[in-house]
Amino acid sequence: MSKGQFYQKVVVITGGCAGIGRALALRFAHAGARIAILDIQDETLVAFRQQLTDKVNAEVLALHCDVANERQCEEAICQVIEHYGGIDVLINNAGITQRSLFAETDLAVFRRIMDVNYFGALHCTHFALDSILQRRGQIIVLSSLSGFAPMLYRSAYNASKHALHGLFETLRMEVQERGVNVMLVTPGFTATDIRKNALVGDGSISGQSVAPSFKVSSPTDVADDIYHGACKRKRLMILSNVNWRAQLFARLFPRAFERWMVPRLSGVKPADRSS
Template sequence: MGRRVFQQKVVVITGGCAGIGRALALRFAQAGAHIAILDIQDEALVAFRQQLHDKLNADVMALHCDVSDDQQCAEAISQVVERFGGIDLLINNAGITHRSAFADTDIAVFQRIMAVNYFGAVNCTRHALPSLLARGGQVIGLSSLSAFAPLLNRGAYNASKHALHGLFETLRMEVRSQGVNVMLVTPGFTATDIRKNALVGDGSINQAATNLSFKVAAPADVADAIYLGACKRKRLLVLSNVDWLARQCARFFPRLFERWMLPRLSGVKSSPTN
């Protein structure tokens, strides 16, 4: 489906060098889109741009951009518009997480999580919006099942995803009459490095693996689903049975969710006591 929907369209992907972002760049390049990858990994940017050009003959921009820095976002979006003439799709994919209880988490960790996960999306969307409005484009926000069902030891991360929903659900209503679609995506557990590079309470990185009791999706499968959702201009894309189950269980059976599902989703051995 949608083989030509994004042909010659301009797609901007934040955090585009690894994980879901990398898979999305590959998928949209295969569909014939012009790609702009925003990331902070300079060597990876150069190598991935070359790979996309050599293997897919894709027209690609690779730009260093820390999405938490509003000025860098403004400059990157300006360069994309100057090079390609506009933006048809902005995918706010860049994100980080942490593993630490609220009481053990420095305020700097809360600020960093919000700066990347929430304000990163705010910054890029603000600067891309004029072009998106002019072209009847689309904004995608990568959220998480934690927006529906909180995970233990992820207070800052959970909050950032709740904030994304508040932001993009409001934006959707404000711009839909002008032909712009806003889609929120909640992937399930996916084989990326986000958990391996999680911050801990003091702001350092703990690369210890998290024990998960659920099937882990491949980034390419997630990217395929997002591509099809973008072709259909969906509003919400929930990508795993775990997400739907957690969403319904947390809403209608909160005690069952807290005692049985929450520890498994969070990768911990015991549930909180009430």
């Protein structure tokens, strides 16, 4: 265990039992941080806490928390502060996605996506902010590639990610002079189960993972990049599998980008927009 910048710092990770969140918990634990994992998967919480304790010798607090529930967020953040004495880093990682045409999507799906992706981050940040200000810490927010390249059939998901940018870019300006850093992270395609667990129009879970036509990153690599970005207290990290040429293409030729690239990003063929 190294004694680096985050040694003995308190790092809270929402959605910390799987995917990028799990990889982040491992990465910061290896750096000597004291970890608090918030998740809704009770059995996995217990098993992962034991793994971090036994294999990494980390100090871990594992708490059940549905980030969409304001009271649960308040209780969880208060427990972390009571247990560790404060919070140095809050990583708003918990999120879900959706795959359905706007016209065929129940309004309840939009609310659920916003409840988890947007209000979940809002809830946890609201209750942790005083402690983070006292410690001149950091807030890290997991956004998405859809922040600059909206994907087909993801209207609710895209909207929630744009809302995160609006909230946290404003918050950054309000707290930066008080020594707090806010870092937005936009990963590209990553090998997690988020697409398999996507909600469809009626609110049920898809159960099918749409294979992207681009290189897929591992959660470990993404977590490592985020860790190093946190060490440098960056403002924005674009970890996109879509290279700079595609981003330039989107800016200069938006209509062509929407016609040819967006379907590929969305995992569908350009002619397959009605499925």
